[in-house]
Amino acid sequence: MMSRILKYRELLLVAIIVVLIAIFSARAPGFASPESLANIFNDTSILMILALGQMAVILTKSIDLSVAANLSFTGMAIAMMNAAYPQIPLPLLIVMAMGIGALLGAINGLMVWKIGIPSIVATLGTLTIYRGMAFVLSGGAWVNQTQMTATFLNTPRVVVLGLPLLGWTAILVIALVTIVFTRTVFGRALYAAGGNPTAALYAGIDVGRTRFFAFVLSGALAGLCGYLWVSRYAVAYVDIAAGFELDTVAACVIGGISTLGGIGSVGGAILGALFLGVIKNALPVINISPFWQMAISGFVIIVAVLFNARQEKRKGRLILRDAAKSRSPLAEVPVEGAAA
Amino acid sequence: MSTLTFEKQPSRHIPDKLSTPAGRILGSWEALLVAVAIAIFIANSFASPHFLDPWNLSDATYNFTEKAMIAFAMTLLIISGEIDLSVAAIIALASTAMGAAVQAGFQTPALVGIGLGVGLLCGAFNGFLVARIGLPSIVVTIGTMSLFRGIAQIVLGDQAYGGYPASFAWFGQGYMSDFSWWPTLPGFEVVTFEMVAFVVFALIFGILLHRTAFGRRIYAIGNNAFAAQFSGIPVQRTKFMLFLMTGLMSGFAAVCLTSRLGSTRHTIAAGWELEVVTMAVLGGVSILGGSGTIPGVVLAAIVMGLVTFGLGLLNVPGIVMSIFIGLLLILVIALPIVIRRIRSGAAA
Amino acid sequence: QNMKIGLVAKSLGNGFFEAANKGAQEAAKELGGVEVIYTGPTSTTAEGQIEVINALIAQRVDAIAISANDPDAVVPALKRAAQRGIKVISWDSAVGKDGRIVHLNPSSNELIGNMCLKLAASHLPDGKGDFAILSATSTSTNQNTWIAEMKKQLPKYPGLNLVTTVYGDDLADKSYREAQGLLKSHPNVKVIVAPTTVGVLAASQVVKDAGKIGQVYVTGLGLPSEMAGAVHSGATKEFAIWNPIDLGYSATQIAYRLVKGETDGKPGAEINAGRMGKIKIGDNGEAAMADPFVYDKNNVDEFAKIF
Amino acid sequence: MSAVQAIPETPAPLLEMRGISKTFPGVKALDQVDVALYPGTVTALIGENGAGKSTLVKILTGIYQPDSGEIAVDGAPVQFVNAEAAIRSGITAIYQETVLFDELSVAENIFLGHAPRNRLGLVNWGAMNARAAALLTSIDAPISPYTRLKDLSIAHRHLVAIARALSVEARVVIMDEPTAALSYKEVEDLFRIIERLKKQGKAILFISHKFEEVYQIAEHFVVFRDGRSIGSGLLSQTGQGEIVRMMVGRSVDHVFPKVDVAIGDTVLKVRGYSHPTEFDGISFDLRRGEILGLYGLVGAGRSEFCQALFGITRPSAGTLELEGRRIGIRSPAQAIAAGIVYVPEERGRHGAVLQMPIFQNISMATLARTTRAGFLRQAEEFALARTYAERLDLRAAALSVPVGTLSGGNQQKVVIGKWLAARPKVIILDEPTKGIDIGSKAAVHAFMSELAGEGLSVIMVSSELPEILGMSDRVMVMREGRMAGLWERDGLDAELLVRAATGNT
Numbered sequence A: 001m002m003s004r005i006l007k008y009r010e011l012l013l014v015a016i017i018v019v020l021i022a023i024f025s026a027r028a029p030g031f032a033s034p035e036s037l038a039n040i041f042n043d044t045s046i047l048m049i050l051a052l053g054q055m056a057v058i059l060t061k062s063i064d065l066s067v068a069a070n071l072s073f074t075g076m077a078i079a080m081m082n083a084a085y086p087q088i089p090l091p092l093l094i095v096m097a098m099g100i101g102a103l104l105g106a107i108n109g110l111m112v113w114k115i116g117i118p119s120i121v122a123t124l125g126t127l128t129i130y131r132g133m134a135f136v137l138s139g140g141a142w143v144n145q146t147q148m149t150a151t152f153l154n155t156p157r158v159v160v161l162g163l164p165l166l167g168w169t170a171i172l173v174i175a176l177v178t179i180v181f182t183r184t185v186f187g188r189a190l191y192a193a194g195g196n197p198t199a200a201l202y203a204g205i206d207v208g209r210t211r212f213f214a215f216v217l218s219g220a221l222a223g224l225c226g227y228l229w230v231s232r233y234a235v236a237y238v239d240i241a242a243g244f245e246l247d248t249v250a251a252c253v254i255g256g257i258s259t260l261g262g263i264g265s266v267g268g269a270i271l272g273a274l275f276l277g278v279i280k281n282a283l284p285v286i287n288i289s290p291f292w293q294m295a296i297s298g299f300v301i302i303v304a305v306l307f308n309a310r311q312e313k314r315k316g317r318l319i320l321r322d323a324a325k326s327r328s329p330l331a332e333v334p335v336e337g338a339a340a
Numbered sequence B: 001m002s003t004l005t006f007e008k009q010p011s012r013h014i015p016d017k018l019s020t021p022a023g024r025i026l027g028s029w030e031a032l033l034v035a036v037a038i039a040i041f042i043a044n045s046f047a048s049p050h051f052l053d054p055w056n057l058s059d060a061t062y063n064f065t066e067k068a069m070i071a072f073a074m075t076l077l078i079i080s081g082e083i084d085l086s087v088a089a090i091i092a093l094a095s096t097a098m099g100a101a102v103q104a105g106f107q108t109p110a111l112v113g114i115g116l117g118v119g120l121l122c123g124a125f126n127g128f129l130v131a132r133i134g135l136p137s138i139v140v141t142i143g144t145m146s147l148f149r150g151i152a153q154i155v156l157g158d159q160a161y162g163g164y165p166a167s168f169a170w171f172g173q174g175y176m177s178d179f180s181w182w183p184t185l186p187g188f189e190v191v192t193f194e195m196v197a198f199v200v201f202a203l204i205f206g207i208l209l210h211r212t213a214f215g216r217r218i219y220a221i222g223n224n225a226f227a228a229q230f231s232g233i234p235v236q237r238t239k240f241m242l243f244l245m246t247g248l249m250s251g252f253a254a255v256c257l258t259s260r261l262g263s264t265r266h267t268i269a270a271g272w273e274l275e276v277v278t279m280a281v282l283g284g285v286s287i288l289g290g291s292g293t294i295p296g297v298v299l300a301a302i303v304m305g306l307v308t309f310g311l312g313l314l315n316v317p318g319i320v321m322s323i324f325i326g327l328l329l330i331l332v333i334a335l336p337i338v339i340r341r342i343r344s345g346a347a348a
Numbered sequence C: 001q002n003m004k005i006g007l008v009a010k011s012l013g014n015g016f017f018e019a020a021n022k023g024a025q026e027a028a029k030e031l032g033g034v035e036v037i038y039t040g041p042t043s044t045t046a047e048g049q050i051e052v053i054n055a056l057i058a059q060r061v062d063a064i065a066i067s068a069n070d071p072d073a074v075v076p077a078l079k080r081a082a083q084r085g086i087k088v089i090s091w092d093s094a095v096g097k098d099g100r101i102v103h104l105n106p107s108s109n110e111l112i113g114n115m116c117l118k119l120a121a122s123h124l125p126d127g128k129g130d131f132a133i134l135s136a137t138s139t140s141t142n143q144n145t146w147i148a149e150m151k152k153q154l155p156k157y158p159g160l161n162l163v164t165t166v167y168g169d170d171l172a173d174k175s176y177r178e179a180q181g182l183l184k185s186h187p188n189v190k191v192i193v194a195p196t197t198v199g200v201l202a203a204s205q206v207v208k209d210a211g212k213i214g215q216v217y218v219t220g221l222g223l224p225s226e227m228a229g230a231v232h233s234g235a236t237k238e239f240a241i242w243n244p245i246d247l248g249y250s251a252t253q254i255a256y257r258l259v260k261g262e263t264d265g266k267p268g269a270e271i272n273a274g275r276m277g278k279i280k281i282g283d284n285g286e287a288a289m290a291d292p293f294v295y296d297k298n299n300v301d302e303f304a305k306i307f
Numbered sequence D: 001m002s003a004v005q006a007i008p009e010t011p012a013p014l015l016e017m018r019g020i021s022k023t024f025p026g027v028k029a030l031d032q033v034d035v036a037l038y039p040g041t042v043t044a045l046i047g048e049n050g051a052g053k054s055t056l057v058k059i060l061t062g063i064y065q066p067d068s069g070e071i072a073v074d075g076a077p078v079q080f081v082n083a084e085a086a087i088r089s090g091i092t093a094i095y096q097e098t099v100l101f102d103e104l105s106v107a108e109n110i111f112l113g114h115a116p117r118n119r120l121g122l123v124n125w126g127a128m129n130a131r132a133a134a135l136l137t138s139i140d141a142p143i144s145p146y147t148r149l150k151d152l153s154i155a156h157r158h159l160v161a162i163a164r165a166l167s168v169e170a171r172v173v174i175m176d177e178p179t180a181a182l183s184y185k186e187v188e189d190l191f192r193i194i195e196r197l198k199k200q201g202k203a204i205l206f207i208s209h210k211f212e213e214v215y216q217i218a219e220h221f222v223v224f225r226d227g228r229s230i231g232s233g234l235l236s237q238t239g240q241g242e243i244v245r246m247m248v249g250r251s252v253d254h255v256f257p258k259v260d261v262a263i264g265d266t267v268l269k270v271r272g273y274s275h276p277t278e279f280d281g282i283s284f285d286l287r288r289g290e291i292l293g294l295y296g297l298v299g300a301g302r303s304e305f306c307q308a309l310f311g312i313t314r315p316s317a318g319t320l321e322l323e324g325r326r327i328g329i330r331s332p333a334q335a336i337a338a339g340i341v342y343v344p345e346e347r348g349r350h351g352a353v354l355q356m357p358i359f360q361n362i363s364m365a366t367l368a369r370t371t372r373a374g375f376l377r378q379a380e381e382f383a384l385a386r387t388y389a390e391r392l393d394l395r396a397a398a399l400s401v402p403v404g405t406l407s408g409g410n411q412q413k414v415v416i417g418k419w420l421a422a423r424p425k426v427i428i429l430d431e432p433t434k435g436i437d438i439g440s441k442a443a444v445h446a447f448m449s450e451l452a453g454e455g456l457s458v459i460m461v462s463s464e465l466p467e468i469l470g471m472s473d474r475v476m477v478m479r480e481g482r483m484a485g486l487w488e489r490d491g492l493d494a495e496l497l498v499r500a501a502t503g504n505t
């Protein structure tokens, strides 16, 4: 039942995305070509990865508004590290990025878990703090292409089987996160902790600790994206990915992750991100004036939410329909002795 | 079996309140904020010789007056369990509409009407989607945030609207001493229109929230919308009204800001939504709904204004200031929780 | 007591303004008894600049030299500064006439517009073909002025065809996407002109990622330190920029002279600007510095060390 | 400390709690209580609302930590730092509130926290579903393990909760008011399961406010009053009266204090009230001073029907006449204005705003009366609240404390107070005594009678037969959304009502 409804929602999103691509390619031939689609996927990779981290947090009935700031800080830190010590091997740098990201996520998580600050407040605070730290760290200066090593910049661009490694990274993360969410104790605890925190407590799940690790996961993925972003755009500065936190939330919501916690699938979040990615990529391509872009994405988000809500609309308990199915003899008996 | 044998006991007396008024005030959020404000005030006056200058302080109020006016309405909205992230975008759209009206030759009164009207319409749109259709407000307003500003961008493109009539400048730049009836006492000449508007709206929203049935219903809705509905409170209609109010106040802020800037671009008021929410939360409004006060938000606005002004005098870059604001937010929220925990730990 | 001059950038952390600050500090040292307060908002907004201006007024600085994010929005705040006896000039990006005494153009807008077209033409065979513009935000004063100038002077370059103008908002990712979209929707575009560093950088990255080096060129205005990579990759052959150090230096000099009362800054006045010689104030109280300077792979590394 | 009887020749206790205390801010919920549970034995824990029963349960299952005292399993002291630790020690519970996960499948609801895992440590869904199916079959629950919980009826949810409790190898099973939401038949099913657990040698702690059930299923009892253990012993040697005296500290005879009042004219005339999916063709007259019992199994649609009368949902067909005038009710506000009020079944969710003070809850539906020109007058609010608090014999530290700090019975009094303040003509009470102790229950019943005596018309929804039989002037039975009959007080008997409600002829 659950999977059926979820599948239905996802199918719908897939259909919408396909229709969008069809419309766009009618106006810009080549938009639907395999390279172009691979390109859109590649372009959306970072948003998808971030959305998965955000999803983990949202599942536990929290929100992480600091993902983009975290990305900015780790991106800056890693880029400066690469510039200062070009000899550090890339894998180590990536591990460091994820580690710094996880640490920043853990700070959010600790405030939510140990002090009990609502997540939206805690991350609203760290949103400004982390970005400010990126400024303090760099003194506001940029790290430019020339300062970074070629390996650092080019590895995510290496094309394997028609898709750059950046895209493959996203696929790997999606696969791992799917396993974590559906098959591990932690993953199921995410759903439980958000779906019904009291019940989770009674089931022996430490809701606070689960939230904490959701934030750590979100932070680690944001850290990874910090590296991916900087290498993709070959520059690091304080304002990178400004406002991106709202995109990750929008992707989750479009994908049917309930902001009330406990509901949603990895597929949904990915499709939500892809949906935004297609729109963002398509508008410049089909030559819509840049001034229209913002209004269109806003409009589309509202429509997507409307669509979702229509599906979610709680059906009644259907007492009567059940009655009709198992019609028992007494149900037919007219009201006996009813007051006139 | 059906005779009454349950003996009724004399009912016990129940006092109205447990603690003394003094105890309640001292333990309150507002007291904490007052302490913080005083501390920052003192720190500022030590840090810079220019701080205690009436004209400087008057200029500094512009850092928070417009945002605070929105924050008052937002406070009511957040207490009712909703949020509006589109307020800054409403400013952009309202300002654009006013700019277009100027090009069409409208005069100041019409401009103000248009600014407020567009704010109201935007609020109605949000309210319709949230209260009527039942969509989650955080998502709806993330959408309308792009939509409203996007429309402004379509209209304006890379252009700017300017040429506002001179009389329009008064809302964002005027002093009350422009009026003959304003007292000419020393210190009163630095009072701006926006400061007066800030005080007046603080009073209006404070009374509305804390002294009227409407305000009480907002608390009931925010704490338990079901129980509110089952008590005959028109939950959806109340929420709709709150979105209208937030839209209207955004429209008013648009009038003030546009008047202060004297020009409209589509980037106007970028990023204000989070500052407004921060102000409300710092003022002790629970982001989960159900609690918060207007005096708290007034104090939070002043605290934020003092911090940014004080740091500005030391030429601290804005982004570093925002670190302080972020830390302040977390500390002020965390402090009472931690103190309470330590206290109950000590009691046990 | 030191003379205090507030040097207001469009936003902090931008290499161009950091370089201008270097020049300003150099001028301060040379003049003696001058303290330059380098400040600005964190992101390029008018509201942020107004707060910064208010803070400078409160500190009773003697002069403010600003590169404005919005020519009109900062005027009321600057007027208030003027009322409190502060000398206000603008540099780089102009402020409306009644908000300042003098505006110092980095170069003349005509020259810059012309330079951009010249760069575009030099990347096209016979100087003929399609090109597109990738700008910063749609509200940036100077970008818009230059684009207007380019359009005005386009007839001077027959065969050169401006296809479209897109806006990357000075954000790396948005500029990247816009440039990508450009290549897809206008396959004939052979040159992208970006009158902003972020734009040139993002566009050359796109050209490189699309494997189109040698087919599509990127040029425009950018800082040598940021552009060096693009030049070496071959995505950019040449680009131009004036010298921000000189700009900051001159702005500080002019502000100093105004405060000292050595000049009133009226049109026609000639202001002594130290090592830059005399700067003449033209119509509208505007003054211009020199021609933009062109960089290519032979000289970019040398200048990259400086700014 | 009156009646601690020696329990003859029992085996050693499986679980013992000694000197347990627990304090919440402002409340001493438990004060040095002792409880022992024996293998193969059901121990009933009895006490008024707020006596501390559920608190004890939560301490036993590791959700709360006691301030002092010790717990021993098989004589060895143990400490439960969290729920998982308690489960590992073989203690499992069905909690007072159904604490399950709406969005998860039945199987996962049963196994969450202790799901079967494969060699890699990953959750083994196949094994989990299979074991869940087996477990559900063993308790005769006709539920698929794949169903999402939110698609189940309340009764089926309880079966899932029971299956969950049985899914671990438990030695101690705690049931906190498991029957409160169950119908007559389901209670019997539950008792069969309990008998089986008993045979397996498990120790069972059974909490209920219903004496018939306690005497039917339990051997031992423990009585709590105000957080202290007042007495314990064998039920076979202790009369109901004595237990009641221990509970409330005074004697209370039972109880349905239905006074005969003169029934007046028809106040409310309901004709053909229908809803597309929930109920159909409900027609009856309600007269002045009458208590109309509305009986049915849980899930029969009584609440939905009453909520439609109150304007929460809109009917698709049917008419209403109040005192001879046709009215259409489309919102609770209209219902209140017309004089119809509804005390909902789910107190915490629909009835009271738990975070708000008592006086604000009582004035909530009638704010117009305590305001002048839209402005609140606090003194009048307090006066109003005091009037009803005293009339209902509310127990609270102050009128400004949040309702959430009160016990269930007192919360119910606040909700009823809110509605009396609205001076209604018709009051609908949906399961007014569900989960309420005998003392408060008697108070509510007495009060209901008093109201009827004052000429108020009462619709009382209840799933408890004795209550229906004891309090109603007439009884209407609903089954699967339809009327299954309407009887005058004289012709009533329990069997008739049960047959009508279940459809068994």
Ligand SMILES: Nc1ncnc2c1ncn2[C@@H]1O[C@H](COP(=O)(O)OP(=O)(O)OP(=O)(O)O)[C@@H](O)[C@H]1O
Residues within 6 Å of the ligand: D024, D025, D027, D028, D029, D047, D048, D049, D050, D051, D052, D053, D054, D055, D056, D096, D404, D405, D406, D407, D408, D409, D435, D436, D437
């Ligand atoms: N989390 C809590 N915080 C504060 N007080 C509490 C809390 N839980 C219980 N109490 C208080 O402790 C006392 C005992 O409550 P408890 O729930 O154990 O009673 P109970 O015997 O289960 O009552 P009922 O029969 O109504 O379920 C009550 O006064 C209650 O208000």
Ligand SMILES: Nc1ncnc2c1ncn2[C@@H]1O[C@H](COP(=O)(O)OP(=O)(O)OP(=O)(O)O)[C@@H](O)[C@H]1O
Residues within 6 Å of the ligand: A317, D150, D151, D152, D153, D154, D296, D297, D298, D299, D300, D301, D302, D303, D304, D305, D345, D430, D431, D461, D462, D463
């Ligand atoms: N399957 C379900 N899914 C969601 N909510 C339910 C479900 N079953 C019952 N409820 C809710 O629980 C409450 C009590 O349900 P119940 O089955 O008692 O309804 P009812 O039959 O209308 O009332 P009563 O038990 O008084 O006859 C109702 O308010 C209903 O909304």
Ligand SMILES: [Mg+2]
Residues within 6 Å of the ligand: D053, D054, D055, D096, D176
């Ligand atoms: Mg209990």
Ligand SMILES: [Mg+2]
Residues within 6 Å of the ligand: D299, D302, D303, D304, D345, D430, D431
């Ligand atoms: Mg019911």
